[in-house]
Amino acid sequence: MSPDDQRPVDAETALADAPAGHKDELRLWLRLLTTATMVETEIRRRLRVQFATTLPRFDLLAQLQRAGPLTLGGVSRRMMVSNGNVTGLATRLEAEGLIERRVNAADRREQSLRLTPRGKREFARQSAAHEGWIAELFAGLSAADRVALHRLLGRAKASIGGALQEETQ
Template sequence: MPDDVFHPVDAETALAGTPPGHKDELRLWLRLLTCTNLIEAEIRRRLRTEFDTTLPRFDLLAQLERAQGGLTLGEISRRMMVTGGNVTGLATRLEEEGLVERRPDPSDRRVQRLRLTARGRRDFARQSAAHESWIAELLGGLSDRDRAALHALLGRAKASVRTGLEGSP
């Protein structure tokens, strides 16, 4: 990256002067958050630049690509962890563009299921392939061994978080 590019100070960097061992859990969480934010910002930028689309649109198409029978708006909302209103507006725009279609549910005609159109499948396949290569590029500085170790450690961290949530109100 050029030296003249502005880099905002993230929360992790702000704690850089904290003595080792001090607030280790907080420092770990901030490192995870910083990595996530850096990757997500770059993916958002590349989706916008290369496909003139957004991450929420990509995510909705990804959910539909995984569900051969389609999904209701409520199912999409739960999977994406967003409100129904967000999904409704997004689905309407994608339908207007010919990327998704609404069809009655075979078991309950009152329910509409959203599915990818042929064009939607083609567009998503291109975006998905690019997304996969971007992630590989961004994490390419890690060796196979480092990626495996990090994956295992993050699995343990995920289990720790779930265990902590079990005792939460």
């Protein structure tokens, strides 16, 4: 039973010790994933304990705040999630009185979502805290490193986007 090391071991550490091949890319991917997961988990935790909300709810409010009234489909595309997902999320947020639905008279298939006044207030509080949390988590990175990282991630995104394109074609 391998007395089993008890300290927390992150996925990357556990996985990265493999032989040769494309292991280079694999290590990069694991580190990217681990980093994103660490931040995401912490943000979810803080949203839960400090605001009794969740990341998807917060994200949906953020879309409405920044892009004005949106259809469900618009939110779905922006959040990169499925249509059905947004339906459920919107239902819950509406029930909580943070957003409201309004059917588009000109095209009755569509409905636009918008923040209620209460939703605006609530999101403003959450958003300010959120911005601070992110700043705090990345504070250990120099400004130059942040810029460099941002640039390299841009290239990574382009690489991935390109690969996805080719696949479709």
